[in-house]
Amino acid sequence: MGTMQKIHAPAVCDKVLAGVPQLLDDFHKMIDDQETADVVFLLGREEERIYAHRLILMARCKSFQVTATSNKARGDICRIPGSTVLPPSSPGTPALIRLPHIRAEDFRQFITYVYTAKIILHDSKVFQIMIIANDLGLNDLKTACEDHVIATMSVDNACCFLTNALEIQEKVGGKCTDSFVDRCIAFIGENANECTKTNGFLKLSKDAIVKIISSDFLCLEEENVFRAVLEWSKNQAGVTQPLPHWNEEERQRVCKYLSPIIHHVRLLLIDSQVFAEEIEPTGAIPMELVLERYRFAALQSNKLPGMPPIQSVSTEFDKRLQPRLSLNLFPGSNILRNDKMHLQTTLNNWYGNPKQTWRLVYRASTHGYTAAAFHRLCDGIAPLMVVVLGYRGEISGGFTDVAFTKTNRKGGYLHGERCFLFALSSPQANFQVAKYDIVKKPYSICYYKECGPIFGAGADLLIANNCNVNTDSYSNLPHSYDGPSASYTSLFGDYNFMINDYEVFTLG
Numbered sequence: 001m002g003t004m005q006k007i008h009a010p011a012v013c014d015k016v017l018a019g020v021p022q023l024l025d026d027f028h029k030m031i032d033d034q035e036t037a038d039v040v041f042l043l044g045r046e047e048e049r050i051y052a053h054r055l056i057l058m059a060r061c062k063s064f065q066v067t068a069t070s071n072k073a074r075g076d077i078c079r080i081p082g083s084t085v086l087p088p089s090s091p092g093t094p095a096l097i098r099l100p101h102i103r104a105e106d107f108r109q110f111i112t113y114v115y116t117a118k119i120i121l122h123d124s125k126v127f128q129i130m131i132i133a134n135d136l137g138l139n140d141l142k143t144a145c146e147d148h149v150i151a152t153m154s155v156d157n158a159c160c161f162l163t164n165a166l167e168i169q170e171k172v173g174g175k176c177t178d179s180f181v182d183r184c185i186a187f188i189g190e191n192a193n194e195c196t197k198t199n200g201f202l203k204l205s206k207d208a209i210v211k212i213i214s215s216d217f218l219c220l221e222e223e224n225v226f227r228a229v230l231e232w233s234k235n236q237a238g239v240t241q242p243l244p245h246w247n248e249e250e251r252q253r254v255c256k257y258l259s260p261i262i263h264h265v266r267l268l269l270i271d272s273q274v275f276a277e278e279i280e281p282t283g284a285i286p287m288e289l290v291l292e293r294y295r296f297a298a299l300q301s302n303k304l305p306g307m308p309p310i311q312s313v314s315t316e317f318d319k320r321l322q323p324r325l326s327l328n329l330f331p332g333s334n335i336l337r338n339d340k341m342h343l344q345t346t347l348n349n350w351y352g353n354p355k356q357t358w359r360l361v362y363r364a365s366t367h368g369y370t371a372a373a374f375h376r377l378c379d380g381i382a383p384l385m386v387v388v389l390g391y392r393g394e395i396s397g398g399f400t401d402v403a404f405t406k407t408n409r410k411g412g413y414l415h416g417e418r419c420f421l422f423a424l425s426s427p428q429a430n431f432q433v434a435k436y437d438i439v440k441k442p443y444s445i446c447y448y449k450e451c452g453p454i455f456g457a458g459a460d461l462l463i464a465n466n467c468n469v470n471t472d473s474y475s476n477l478p479h480s481y482d483g484p485s486a487s488y489t490s491l492f493g494d495y496n497f498m499i500n501d502y503e504v505f506t507l508g
Contacts, residue, residue: 030333031052032050032051032052032111039094040094040095042099043102043107044099050107056114058116060138060354061308064077072493077095077097081135085098091227110141114138114420120142124150127168128164129141130240131168138231149183154200157200158200159198160209162208165184166208185217185250190219191328191332192218192219192335209229213264229261229262233257234254237253243281247437254282264286264449266324267279269328272294290378293344328344329348330344332363333503347399349420356465356507357507358508359505360505361506362503363503364468364503373464378404379406381403382403384399384453384505386400388502392426393426393427395426397502398422399418401418411446412446415442415446419437421434434483434485438481443480453466459481467498468498472496475490475491
């Protein structure tokens with residue numbers, strides 16, 4: 001009987017990939033090579049030439065793959081929106097593809113990616129590259145552009161992203177930018193207090209400003225919406241003086257920009273004193289609107305107790321009377337945002353100040369899930385609001401008015417006066433938001449360096465080290481905390497649980 005040999009699968013080692021760098025170098029040398037190219041792209045109005053190879057384009061771009069099969073009989077080379085294709089005039093000569101709406105510098109970046117899969121994305125160019133990738137059918141590059149926008153959007157560049165997305169929409173009707181326009185407006189709305197103070201906001205187009213201030217999700221008090229619009233108008237008009245120092249010529253220049261958009265500011269929601277001192281003196285408000293504003297204020301002030309709110313002085317429905325969603329009281333939060341922003345108000349009401357703003361000091365998914373990361377950034381700070389996102393979508397957490405501080409070598413319990421736990425959201429049926437107050441104040445929180453935040457003796461809520469990869473976190477509610485129908489399932493649906501993310505805020 002023969003012996004059976006064990007066959008080993010070939011191992012992948014560095015030597016297998018040793019030729020990849022040289023391969024990429026060789027492909028890079030082929031970019032824009034006139035001698036071997038069989039396709040020439042004519043870019044922009046100047047028809048700047050970029051040379052390419054149809055075989056590589058067919059392998060990488062769907063716009064060339066489709067035509068190579070279904071349209072072969074007609075001799076089509078590709079199907080690119082906005083292009084004009086001239087087949088080879090004679091054997092051995094390259095085909096010409098006119099792309100008058102694409103700039104050569106942008107297309108050169110795209111071609112480099114086609115040949116080498118390498119690209120450096122810049123905020124000011126990412127949407128142009130994304131449109132090219134969409135039109136030529138290079139989906140992995142389009143995805144890379146989308147990921148860049150999502151990952152890098154910030155207060156500093158959100159208005160720049162919006163400007164570029166709207167510009168592309170207008171010029172080439174790029175439908176793939178629609179979701180990004182909405183995303184930019186949502187981000188600017190959530191972070192309106194910061195975004196409206198950037199140079200990018202001052203440089204926005206009129207259409208962009210209208211889109212932003214028409215949104216129900218612009219998180220600003222209405223008088224601050226006006227102030228932001230006024231600063232934009234002054235910047236557009238080149239006026240730097242404050243309102244009391246304008247001369248008539250400066251007033252006219254500002255009103256040229258302010259008047260067409262003032263109707264999108266919800267003037268009827270603005271305090272009468274602010275209206276009289278800051279808005280009416282600009283001269284941008286039509287007299288009929290001024291009279292309507294004062295009449296509305298008079299009706300509101302003379303309304304008898306118990307009467308329903310006055311909906312409008314002129315129409316049954318008036319958007320100028322519809323309050324925007326809310327202020328973004330927890331800026332920077334990835335948990336209390338979008339359809340969960342209303343929960344910010346719930347937390348502030350429990351805290352005792354409906355308009356309190358908070359400052360993010362720690363996010364597990366950003367700074368690390370370890371107990372050491374939590375203590376490094378949060379110890380010694382009070383008060384703290386800890387907002388926790390469970391793996392099944394639950395949102396719960398706790399508030400402490402006393403800082404996590406080492407009481408001895410190992411740690412220990414700390415006395416708090418106003419601490420509470422809370423449950424804000426859950427996929428469970430019949431869920432109701434709930435607050436659980438401290439009933440044993442000497443055990444409000446516990447400092448233990450091997451764990452994240454701990455509330456109560458027992459513990460009523462404990463967030464474990466590396467809580468995103470284990471189920472060591474647990475809730476022993478009610479123990480030091482109690483409230484309506486309190487149980488160990490109240491916060492995250494089970495005694496032990498895994499955490500998707502958690503954020504810690506202190507007063508802004």
